[in-house]
Amino acid sequence: MITDLSIKNITDLAKQKIVPVSMLVEVCHTCNEKCIHCCLDKHDSKGLQLHQYEKLFDQMVEVGTLFVILTGGEPFTRPDFMEIVKSARERHLSVTIFTNGILLTKKIIQELKKLFIQEVHISLYSASSETHDEITKTKGSFKKSVRALKWLAGAGITTRIKCPLMNKNCDDVDDLKKITKELKVDVQFTSVITSKNNGDGSTQLLRMTESQTKIALADSKIDKHSFAPINFSDHPENCVPCDVVFNGGSIDPYGNVFACNQLRVCGGNILKKPLVEIWKNSSEFQKIRNIRLKDLNQCVGCDLFKYCVRCPGLALLEDGNILGCSTIAKNNAIARKELGVYPGQTHIFTERCK
């Protein structure tokens, strides 16, 4: 009656059945840091009210969600954030929290432990307090984030560092790796600084230089490598360019449901329509679900295809065409080709048989 399996088995089934098994919820856009690379263009939304999140979580249970990521802004700037976490856990939704950790206390961590949350991800941008605080524009933030990491790891909560690499901090990778070993936590690096959600590309100036990018992409801890290229171009009519709106999506602090927190195509608002209705009936989501590799004219036949990790959200945000070439993905693909490494992120292009 009971079978062991992996989380990937669940996400694969959810994709097949078109169930939002994993949802990201931005509970506010308010923040206590002022990170120079932040993708948010404004930080004024304090999020929905607790009873509205309770209703949302009920709807998530109904539509098949199992994993919920709670993020902000900085979610702990909400005085009632722990009530939101508790509300999700009472419905047996698995909760992961993205935070900078500044407002965490030992008492809060004990409560998180008792609530059996899945993971906490802390943003840490450097092993140097000077560099980290320069990026967050918040004096003393490094010390508080590291303190939170120590407390979380000490409490036995699965904890990860999230570190987007930019020209200011990419030389700190080795030192950050050392810190993760000392703290006994994992680290996830990302190599792309995105434009702001409103299309403001000023943050692109923070991106690594060409030579820095090459060094980063050569490191399999930063950019997962495959031994062989992923090749779906033999059957482009079945190949889905991204999993978004097949097995997950995101919700902003206003209640808008997006295909992904990167692909800002809105399917509706939960204050006006139930989540299940938005998920199933949104024409915008349906259009995205119908996109196949064959529709990406510039990708089919591109000699960089097998080196490319294309995000449709970035293609739309930064290059203006969800079906077009993503400049940042192309630049990284050129770097990978020169390095002779293939990307390991298979979720970008996956086969979908009909």
Add this chain to the structure above:
Amino acid sequence: MSSNCFVKSKRVSTNTIDGFSFIYLEDTKETLQLDEVASFIWNQINGVKNVSEIIDNCTNHFEGDPSEIRTSVSEFFNTLISEKLIKNKGERQNDYGFKH
């Protein structure tokens, strides 16, 4: 046990996709899938229905010898208890067990 009422453990995250329930155990990071019958039972463990009522629902819903179904459901409950996936609602819930 038949009059006992159970709740799912706090360490459990769960939902049902396409008729099959999935369980993610937050402390051990294990992932489990229940079959159709087990999922039917699992989804009725809500702190309201007692074991006897759930057995009755199973005998009404599934074809087969009622006494065999009763035995199978009872065995399944014993497995859920021994694996700490459920807890008697009447017991203190300081370690695990939400209200449903």
